[in-house]
Amino acid sequence: MDIAPDLQALLRLVHAGGATAPRRALLSAPVGPAAALAGGPPAWRAAGLDARQCAAMADEAVLAPSRAWLTGAPGRHLIGWHDPDYPVLLRRMTAPPLALFVEGDPCRLWRAGIAVVGSRAPTAGGRDTAAAFARHFAGAGFSVVSGLASGIDAAAHIAALDAGGDTVAVLGCGIDIAYPRSNLRLHARIAAEGTLVSEYPPGTPARREQFPSRNRIVAGLALGTLVVEAAQRSGALITARLAADAGREVFAIPGSIHNPMARGCHRLLRDGATLVESPDEVTAALGPIAAGLADALQGRLHAPIQEADTILNTADSDAAPGIDDVDPDYNRLWKAIGHDPTGMDDLVSRSGLTVAKASAMLLSMELDGRVTSAHGRYSRKS
Structure with missing residues (x-):
């Protein structure tokens, strides 16, 4: 090719x-x-x-x-800093990557995301907490962003996928390399069901000095960063600092004073991070910011964003609410989406759109509250 x-x-x-x-x-x-x-x-x-x-x-x-x-396979992309599809949140970071290797739908990088990070060797309770928060975020329509490390990262990715939500894994090595090797199966699952991202060319081995750079992308793709458990010297604290430096929200979960994995969180709390005890506190804080991201996506796609109550009141219509006079492509795609989950191939066949255009429109419809997705299948939101 x-x-x-x-x-x-x-x-x-x-x-x-x-x-x-x-x-x-x-x-x-x-x-x-x-x-x-x-x-x-x-x-x-x-x-x-x-x-x-x-x-x-x-x-x-x-x-x-x-x-x-x-x-070598469909769904692989290289997005440059000059490209209009480059994620808007990451572009706002200091020294954003020149380009991103992406496996999966690159439009998903525009989705409102929450970074969930923490120790590679968490307590059992910390792992469960990360999974519970990630599961809630996915159910609330947020993408879960993390670094595909062992421990908290892996627990967050798995919970988001199991909940039928989106997850973005940012690698500190080539996108074709599963690191650590214990995450080989998870790497493959995210490639199939979520999105893998790396600024490093394929074949680049994992090196210690590359992980802080990876952490800035994790922070840059997310509206806010949640630290679940972290030691005093931890990569998760680097991610949190980078998020704070970029003006993003930082949240930390407190723990026992006897738990060494809680000390990094307590340090963040002393430095001004928001203490949270439930995932609802995170989503409530980030909801208004997510609406701003939807506006940015709207500007990128030149698509109308409808109020949720208008959408719900017209959900049974054969025409996309308020769209048919603006963009016939949106109307065709809306007609192709039923109340039963439908895969991308069928939607493309029904609408006559390209995969790239259909993906972008579907993401806008999701942000607008008209469409829901699970495991790559889409349906009208009832």
Whole structure:
């Protein structure tokens, strides 16, 4: 399968590594990435890339694994910082990643999410608490974001999937690598039912120095971060700090003074995090912010957002409420959605839309309260 020229150019810039500013400038050039890179090494050096970066961009063998991964199966994507589909919340972070490798529906990265993070070696109670909160968040329509580590991360991902909700796993290695190996089956399950994300090219091994960078993406994709259990020195505290620095909400669950895994949470509480004892407290705090994200998504999709009571009152109509005069594609998709759960293939066949366009519209309908989804199947919300 051929890769579009702009995507080829993006791959080269990702593999160049090193200083981000000149690569971001080339990626954002008005003529497009492919045209910006067409001048070869002299133009690259003029843009500020050093000799090592230029050599990496010209090395076809280095690019081959990423090309193979992108074309190896459906549902694999590379989204650049210049792309309008780049997640709006992550774009607002300091030094957002140049690009994201994504396995799954990239539109899900726009969904209102809550990061659930904590210890890799939690207590049994901490693991159960993480699962209970994640299950509630998924049921309330939030995506559960975490880092696919052992312990709290894994418990949150599994609970969200088991509840029929969305989960986003951000990796500190190549997207094709399950780390730790104990999460191999969970990695595969999230690839099939949720969304995997990494800023590192396929084949990149896990390295200690990459995980703080991974944590900034976890914090950046979420409206708020919940820390369940964490020691005094913990990656979860890095995620919480990055979230706070970005102006996002940080929540912490208190624990026993005798539990060393509670000390990180108590430290966060002393530093100004919000103490929570139930998941409702988190969703209540983030609900108004989620509405703002829906407005941002609305602007991206140019689709009408309806009031929930209007939607419910017209749920049995064959026309999408207030949409048919604005966007006939939305009306076709609405007619394709029944009250019984329907898979994406059937919706695409019925509506005549592309998978990408149908996915984006379905996400808008979910945010609008008209559609519900479970395990990749969609139905009208009654």
